Amino acid sequence: MTRIKTIIVDDESRIRRAIERQVLACGEEWEVIGSFSDGLEAFEAITSNNIEFDLLITDVRMPEMDGLALIKKLNENKTFFSMIVSGYDDFSYLQAAMREGTVDYILKPVDRNQFRAQLGEVKGKIMKKKKEEQEWQDVYERASLLTKTQQIQLLSEVTWSDEIGQPQIDWNGHFPIGAYRLIYLGIDQFLTVTKKMDTNTWEDWHQTIQQIFEKLHDKEINQYYAKNWWWRAGKFNYWILLYCEKESQQHANMLLHDYINHIKKDIQRLTPITVSAAIGNEFRDLRELLHIKDELVMLIQQRIIQGGNKIFYLSDQTNRNQQTPVGIQSTIYKYVQQIITTMENETDDDTINLLQLFFHELEMADSPAFIEESVHLLSIRIIDRWMDFDGFSDESRLLTEALHITKYAGNFSQLKAGVKGWVLKVKKGIARLKEADSGPIQRAKEWIHLHLGDQITVKKIADNVYMSPTYFSNLFKAQTGETVLDYVTKCRLKKAKELLEMSDLKVSDISKMLGYQDTKYFSKLFKQWQGKSPSQYRSDHTINHVD
Missing domain, CATH: 3.30.70.270 (Reverse transcriptase/Diguanylate cyclase domain)
Structure with a gap:
């Protein structure tokens, strides 16, 4: 039920009580929330307590502050209806009251029936005003809700995609x-x-x-x-x-x-x-x-x-300082390569044992950025090997899974469990692919990895899988999207990266180990592929390493 909140101000207590009784007798929607003996007392109470009301019924002549002054001052910050109840039939009072927006001017002694009739009219005006205010409030809330929905949509898009300008x-x-x-x-x-x-x-x-x-x-x-x-x-x-x-x-x-x-x-x-x-x-x-x-x-x-x-x-x-990457230790590179080696030919227990050593190194770190970078290195190297077996079919999904491990792990135990589960899952996938694809292209790839230091020719590879060189070259390009010699070069240069990161071998020795007798040619090829010379690459990847 909508209540009509009323305040009564009169310096005669008998009249205040009589007006209050008549207001309350007009129906249960009427409520008297304040009764005061003069205008100043009413003004101070209303303003200091921020009282909201619908109707002010006040006498005119009162000590301290009269009724017209009270209405005028309250009109500065409040919206309400007002009624004057006065014993003075003075046209100047009536004029002043009308200027201040008074809805009625009633003379004492108050006639009960007349007063009820006047309150009925005031009630209609108040209810109409309340209805209009509610309708405007509903419109405002709907508009605000629409605006907030649009704001949330924009925030969601901006934080979800960095591509928004x-x-x-x-x-x-x-x-x-x-x-x-x-x-x-x-x-x-x-x-x-x-x-x-x-x-x-x-x-x-x-x-x-x-x-x-x-x-x-x-x-x-x-x-x-x-x-x-x-x-x-x-x-x-x-x-x-x-x-x-x-x-x-x-x-x-x-x-x-x-x-x-x-x-x-x-x-x-x-x-x-x-x-x-x-x-x-x-x-x-x-x-x-x-x-x-x-x-x-x-x-x-x-x-x-x-x-x-x-x-x-x-x-x-x-916390902020710990976000700065501190460089991956050389022991991390070593364990990463050893884990990858176990992915194809060793048991799950061998892989798990090396993962434990890898985790032990991470557990001693005090930087989430270092841990994240190390896990990403392991993930990317494993996916590189996966692509040797499966081309480009699942690498994006696997990489996303790996990145989520560090992003969403709730603690180090969850991180270890997530990495271990992901590595064993990929290991099982590689075994499944090797078993399903024991055809000539896969056998050729395995032979290439075992003979990177030899003088490799298309004929040697083709002979190993019992095909003519021309037919084998065309089949290899059709299945892998690259030529046989491009694949050989890629495998050699990937191996060169590992040796530069993990060993102290001279560049010339690495060159010969990978079948390049001309070190200058090897260095030029490496720079074309990596953007840096072998010496520069090693320097960049050992400057922060801790042995």
């Missing part, structure tokens, strides 16, 4: 000017969840998390962060953008910490998952959004070292 986005046209904070929430159990959970279950959890976001943006945090936007980052992570008109105070930072903690605790209580959060610094220019996004994605990887279910702040200089 930042200078082309009119940020000020879409968002208010002020201070912003970006927050990244990442689910800690990404690797285990994706294996066990069906789509419907995750959508149920997503609905729960959505309700948590909407419920917890309460009035207290709204004192500082008046607007908020949240959206999904892929399937298992979320972004939150908070806005305040001016820079937030220290108290606001405490509220923000409590706000994120509430979200984390409620998600952990209502779902079987936990989340970690990365909180960015305050910024005013929304063109910085992408840069801060990248920093937070890196920052949340601290959970690989420190464990999940934590909050990380970009303002923590220690």
Whole structure:
């Protein structure tokens, strides 16, 4: 029921009580929320407590502040209807009251029936005004909702794809000017969840998390962060953008910490998952959004070292410093190559044992960037070998899976489990491909890898697979997309990279080991392929190595 909030002001207590009784007798929608003995008392109470009301019924002549002065001062900041109840039949009072928007002027003593009739008319005007205000409010809310939906769509597109031209986005046209904070929430159990959970279950959890976001943006945090936007980052992570008109105070930072903690605790209580959060610094220019996004994605990887279910702040200089890559150690290169060697001819246990040594090196690191770079090196080298067997069919999917391991691992144990599972999966795939493709091209590739240091000719390879050189050359090009000699050169130069990274052999010795008697020719070929001479390549890949 819509209530009509009424305030009564008269210096005679008997008349105030009589008016109050008559107002309340007009129906249960009427409500008297204040009764005062003079205009000054009423004005101070209304303004200091920010009282909202619909109707003011006041006498004219009162001590301290009369009724007309009260109406005039309240009209400066309030919107309301007013009625004058006066014992003075003075046309000048009536004129003044009309100028201030008074809806009626009633003389004392008040006739009960007349007063009820006047209140009925006032009620109609108030209800009409309330209806119009509600209709405008509905229009405004629908427009605001549409605007917010458009804003979230833009934020989602910008954070999902780096290809959107930042200078082309009119940020000020879409968002208010002020201070912003970006927050990244990442689910800690990404690797285990994706294996066990069906789509419907995750959508149920997503609905729960959505309700948590909407419920917890309460009035207290709204004192500082008046607007908020949240959206999904892929399937298992979320972004939150908070806005305040001016820079937030220290108290606001405490509220923000409590706000994120509430979200984390409620998600952990209502779902079987936990989340970690990365909180960015305050910024005013929304063109910085992408840069801060990248920093937070890196920052949340601290959970690989420190464990999940934590909050990380970009303002923590220690965390920021640890994002800088420190160079891959030579022992990492060694273990990577040994792991790849076991992928084809050794048992799973051999591969797992070398992975444990690889993980041991990573576990001693204090930089997520170093761990990520090392895992990416292993992944890329394994995919290179995979492509030798399978051309270009699955390399993009495999690489995406490998990159997700470091991006979404909730702790170091999850990282190890993810890498181990991925390596053994690819190892099994290579074995399956070798078994399925024991044809002449695969046998030729295996022969080439075993004879990289020999003088290799197309005839030698063709003889090994019992084909004529011409037919073999055409078949090899048709199945692999490259010529036989191009493939031989690629294999030799890839091997040269490994030897330059992992050994102290002279460039001339490496050249001869790979079948190039002319070191200058080898160096020229390597530079054409890699963009650097062998000596430059070795220097770049050993300057930060720790033996």
